[in-house]
Amino acid sequence: MKHRNLFAMPYVLWMILFTIVPFFLMAYYALSIEGTFSLDNIRLFMDPIYLDVLVRSLRMAFICTLICLALGYPAAYFLASKDFNSIGVLAVLFVLPMWMNFLLRTYAWMALLEDSGLINRVLLFLHLPKAKLLYTENAVLMGMVYNYLPFMILPLLSVLKKMDHRLIEAAEDLGAGRRQVFMRVTLPLSVPGIVSGITMVFMPAVTTFVISRLLGGSMFMLFGDLIEQQFLVTGNWNFGAALSMVMMLLILLSMAILRYFESSATEGGNPT
C-alpha cells in the first residue's frame, strides 16, 4: 500500500494533542506554583491530613477487592460448573447490573440505606433500633462492593468456563481429592481471571469519588474526592495536579505488582 504510512497520521496527531499534551500540562501544574518550578505541591501532599485520605482510599479499595473476590469467586465457580447450556438467562442476570448506569446503581443504594429507606423500615418493623446507614464508611464500602462485584465475577467466569475440564479429569484419575483438584489445578489456572478481576475492581475503587460523595456525604473524603475538590472547589490546580500524578503513580505501581504476581503464578501452574 503506497500511502500506508499516512493512514496513521491523523491519529498520531490526535494522540499527541489529546494524550501527550494533557499529560504534560498536568505535570506542569503539578511541578510548579505561579509558573515557576516548585516541589511544594508534593511536599504539601506529605501532610498527615492528606496521607490519611490516601491510606483510607487504599484500605477501602483493598477491603472492597477482598470482599468482591470472596463473594465473586464462588459465584463464578458455581455459574461455570452449572451444567445447563453455556451462557443462559442466569448469566444475563448477573451481567445486567453491570450494564445499568453507574450513577443509578449507586443512587439505588441511597434509597435503601437512608433513614427513611427500606432497610430501616424493616428494622423498625422488627422493633429494632434505627441504624444510621447512609453517610458512613460502611455505606461507601457496600456501595463499592455493589458496583464492582459484577466486574470481578465476569473475568473469573470467563476463565473458569474456558478451563480445560480434561485437566480436572486427569487429576481425578491420578487420585486427587476434590480439595486437591481445586487447590492445585483449578485455582492456579484461574489466576489470570483473578488478576483481571482484581485490576477491574481495585483501580476504580481507589480512584472513585462518586460513590464516596453520594453514599458518604460531603464530609467523607477519598482520594478522588480530594482531587475533585482541589480542582473545582479550592481552585488549587497545582496541588490537584500533583495529587493526580500521585494517583497515576499508584495505579502504575499496583499494575506492576499485579503483573508480577500473574507471571510468577502462571509460570508455576503451567500445565505444559
Add this chain to the structure above:
Amino acid sequence: MKKFFRGTYLAMILAFLYAPIVVLMVLSFNASKSRAQWDGFTLQWYLELFSRKDMLSALYVTLSVAFLSALIATILGTTAALGIHFMKKRSKNFVLGVSSIPMLTPDIVIGLSLMILFLALRFSLGYTTMLLAHVAFNVPYVIFSVLPKLKQMNAHLYEAALDLGARPAIALWRVILPEIMPGVVTGAILSFTLSLDDFVVSFFTSTTVQNLSVMVYSMARKGIHPTINALSTLMFAAILALLLIVNKRAGLDNVM
C-alpha cells in the same frame, strides 16, 4: 444437596445485586414521594419524566454523544489501526504504548487533564468538548479491537486482490475491511457502551451541557427524587430487553 447449596448461594448474590434496583422499580410507581409508605399505584412520575425538559435534553445528549463519539472513534481508530499495523517495530511500539495510556489512566485524571487542555485552548466547556473527550477515551479501545483482526488476517489476500487488477482503494474496501469487520464492530459497540455510562469525564469536560449521569449526580446529591426512580426502571427494562434480544440472536458469548 450440593446443587441446593450452589443454587442458594447464587440466589443470594442475585438478591444482593437486584435488591436496590427492585426497590427503585417499586417506588417508581408509588403515589407518595416517601420511600417508606406506599400510597397507591401511579404513573405520574413517568409522565413527569417526559415533561421535564432537562431530563429529555440530558437523554438526548447522552445518546447523541455516545453515537457520535462511537462513530468518530471507530473511523479514526480503524484507520489508525491500519496505519499502525504497517509501521516499523519501533514507531509501532511507541504509538501502541501511548495509545494504551487512556485505557490505564483513571477517569478522574483523564477528565481533569482534558479539562485543563480545553481551558488552555480557550474552548468553552460544552457539548463539543464533551464529544471530543469521549472520542479521546474511545479510540484506543477501537484500535485494540481492530489490530488483532489485522494480525490474524492473511496478508496475501490483499496482494491477491491487487494481482487480480483491483486498485488499492477497492482492495482495501472489499478485501481488508470485511476481514476486520468483527473487530471494528466490537470496537464500535465498546465505545458506545463506555460513552453511555460515562460520568466522570463528562462531568469535568462540560459545564453547560449535561449527560444523564451528570444529571442524576446533581439531582441525587440533593436526595431521592421519584422521577429518577422512573428513569431507572425504564433504563433497566430497556437494557434487559436489549440483552435478551442479543442473547437470543447471537449468543451471549459474543457480547462478553
